[in-house]
Amino acid sequence: MTFRGSGSIETDNVSGGGGGRGGKIALGGGAGLLVTIVALLFGLNPGDIMGGGDSGNDTAAVSEIDQHLNTCTIEKANTDTICRIKYTTISLDRVWSDLMQGYTEPKTVIFSDAVDTGCGAASSSTGPFYCPADKTAYFDPTFFDTLVRMGGSDGPLSQMYVVAHEYGHHVQNLTGALQKGNQMGSHGATSGSVRIELQADCYAGVWAYHADKGEDAMLEPLTSDQIATAIQTARAIGDDTIQGSNSNPEGWTHGSAKQRVKWFSTGYKSGDPGSCDTFSATDLG
Template sequence: MTFNEGIRIDTSTTSASGGRGGGRGIAVGGVGGLVIVLLALFFGINPADLTGDGDPAAPGAQQNAPEFEHCKTGADANKYVECRVIATGNSVDQVWTSLLPGYQRPQLRLFSNVVDTRCGQATSDVGPFYCPADQTVYIDTSFYQVLVDQFGSSGGPLAQEYVIAHEYGHHVQNLLGDIGKAQQGVQGAQGNSVRTELQADCYAGVWAHHASVTQAPGSDKPYLEPLTDKDIADALSAASAVGDDRIQEAATGRVNPESWTHGSSEQRQHWFTVGYQTGDYKRCDTYNARDLDNG
């Protein structure tokens, strides 16, 4: 997926490096973090000991975004990964503003190695995630290469953009009052954690449906050019790469649905496709779906 070169990038909600310490919450959507959590459970280690979640109050260096001054247009988004992340966030915001009355933009923070948030401290190992406590999406762009090298995903632009749209999907859940369901009820393959993540996949698909027709502010063009079959294949590749079954088998050599948190590769692809084909976020009601494999 290619950005229209003339659109303008808005960096006003973007910051870099550290985060805001203090408070306590539950971060959701960490894709790479599944490896950490699964290995921790398999070997009987507290995941907080690996991610640093046990020390949420340690403050990080908070910076504004002067390093993003080169991120001005769609041409920059096509050239630089950090600009592509910010422009994708702009696009997702614009789509949800048109779909959801009262939508409020989240903050976006790009970081490297470690970041302090109101959900606790996290390292790059947890992958991209959303913290409801500070309404911020956290992205370490080095994860995109991990997605290719360790998870076997396509490296195409929509594979990267799908990840961002998924995390913004958690923000939509937060605005709708649904995100707390992830910690309620039964867990495992049919549990609310999986249903929460699959709904975020579906919301990412909704964004993809509208991305090339939702006009960018101050422009007569949308942020993105029309999707190609290859674009969709890239997104589905990323969704499949981070399925619980695939990650578990790679990490431990076995699959245990009782410990699933994000859903299988097939489920993640299915729910992205539901959102993409319908463009209707109300069709993403995974919490009431009887069959998560078929909607």
């Protein structure tokens, strides 16, 4: 068990399908394919690179996902990926509403194969991402199978960490950190992109610290084994892990495995968003 309680909690912020067009920047998630994330950072259509150029939604798939979301309960969220995403977002909104003055809830879209967003068309190969233009986090649940093949964990908290990372980008959008990071460069071990991603990892850790505490906490007390699954996933999606022995820090966009583990752990140990200032840090790990 990860979620506590029973029955259903409804939210208008999670749906199947895509958002509108318009914006130019999307932030790659904890483990999207790097070439696609670079495209998103530069405001390109990832479909033009990855061959997923269908900008429309599969209406049948959208309908199926919405129907699935309508059946979600707290109990089901402990075994079902789509429901787990839904209830993780509710927990995230509760935690960040308490931690951040002026916090506004983002939208979450769960899609299959392809989706049209405020940042352009994207496909499943993009991986999870957040689009500032429509303030929406996007997830194709099949990504988590890819994550396991990359060496990540299939544990529930591992998946929740990925969702929490994308919500970290939303917090950055509200604070202005995204804009700051985008002005500091998109490649390199100390680039703005790396600082953005490591801060989002730290914010995911902050959420994990608070998610099992308080009267309205939605998670059962987290165990060291569960935290280890999130750390395993953070390690698996470091730039150096993905790129292998030929990894060159000058091309990094998300940070090394060691850095990602460090900053998630920093957030989890402190529970303080103030501990996540990767922009002032002279040593990122």
